[in-house]
Amino acid sequence: MTRNVLVIGLGLIGGSIALSCQKAPQTKIYGYDVLDKTRELAATLNIVHEVVSDVKQAASIADVIIFGTPVNVTLQWMDELKNWPLKKDVVITDTGSTKSLIMEKAKELKDIGITFIGGHPMAGSHKSGVTAARQYLFENAYYMLTPFDDEDGRQIIKLEQLLKFTLAKLVKVDAKEHDHMTAVVSHFPHIVAASLVHQLNGEKEQYPMTALLAAGGFRDITRIASSNPYIWRDITLQNRKELLDQLDVWQEEMNHVRSILENNDDQSIENYFAVAKNVRDQLPISTGAFYTTYDLYVDIPDYPGVISEVTGYLAEDNISITNIRILEAREDIFGILVISFQTSEIREQAVKCLQRRTKFEMHIA
Known part of the structure; x- marks a missing residue:
């Protein structure tokens, strides 16, 4: 029996999931995107087995529906599919970077008998769009799933049996825990990187040569500030509470740094850098969040x-x-x-x- 999978949103993430899931046996991958040009490219590049123009009809035969769209767009789709003629045991998932808003909306689907399991593949690329899609984009990356606590285990297994073909490391976490952890290791670092670039920009008038010296370590630590500002606007707003909490923690940390500088204690300063080095050196190399060069x-x-x-x-x-x-x-x-x-x-x-x-x-x- 053929397993029908519909991927809605054929950009980098949706396209890459579609490509990887084509490796699954007895599985047909359908794809839809609101942009005509993207659908044409997806067909030309064989991103899916079949590109569809009638998303509602394709959803009616799907066993799994995957939203490869930004969180705000996915929320709109979730409202629409309440009235779609779906299979009774269909599993729906997403790929958004924040999960609390998604899973709150998913309660409305749960109330009418539709299974929704949140998802977030924590990998990406410096490129975007369907032409950047890669079959092995998620290999060895963490793929976070956020099912409800009382979700039917068979439905979770059904999704995992498909997503294992991404070759990612599937991990189940609570949605709020997900948003806290990604705030710490991904979302807040974007704010820090952006703030460092703003600080550099403020030096231009009085010390114009500073920007010329901003290579090496500075360039590496601020690389993520070059990310798409529209995407990060949405992520920041969606995870606003966690980010405000992280700002409080960061300000406490900076107060601690100020105090050891004011005390002029060379041993405390050395210890501060030593602890940071030790922790950083033990971080995993290839399973972190988002795009890594x-x-x-x-x-x-x-x-x-x-x-x-x-x-x-x-x-x-x-x-x-x-x-x-x-x-x-x-x-x-x-x-x-x-x-x-x-x-x-x-x-x-x-x-x-x-x-x-x-x-x-x-x-x-």
Whole structure:
């Protein structure tokens, strides 16, 4: 018997889930997007088995419906599907970055007998749209599920049996716990990164050279400030309470930093950095939230054509890079050339390639 899956919203996340679920046996993936151009691209790129224009009709035969849309849009869809002719045992899920609002709305579906299990695949890319969709985007990333406490276990298993083909690590958590944890490790860091960039921007008039020196560590710590402002506007508003709590904690931490600076106690200052280093060094490398680049620092000599030489070696070994840049300000950074890769495995291939072909020193941060 064929399992019918409908993915609504064929951007980076929805498209990648659709591609990965095509690996599931006896499964047909239908796809819908409100944009005609996206539907055309999805059909051309074989993102789904079949692109549909009548989403309501496709939903009526679906065993699983996945919303690959932003939270605010998903909330609107959840209102609409209350009146759709759905299968009795259909499982509906989403991919939004916040879960409390979604699961509050899901209570309305639960009251009329519709199963909704919140979902959040914690991976992404610096690119967006259906053309950026990748079959292995979620491999080894955490995929958070937020079912109701009294949800039918068979329905949870039904969803897990499909999502396992994303090769992600499926974890069940409470919606409020999800929003708190993502506030700590993802949402609040975006605010901090943005605030550091604003602080730098305020220096431009009196110290215009400051921006020229903002490479190396500063660029790395503020990378996420380059994320889509519209998406982060919505996430910030949706997780507003948790973020306000995190601001309180952050201000307490900054008061502590101020106190050890005012006391001019060298041992306390050293201990502060030592604890931070120890905790940071124990963090997982490849299962964090959202898009992560895997950087390789290469200490290249200065002669004409050296960069094309490096990229040429990588190309010969069919190793793809996502970004490349030269560091002019390199305080605390080893290597003048930074090459970014999509996965740690690809970065390791690059290291072996360059070790075999060159004598350049390399470092992984």
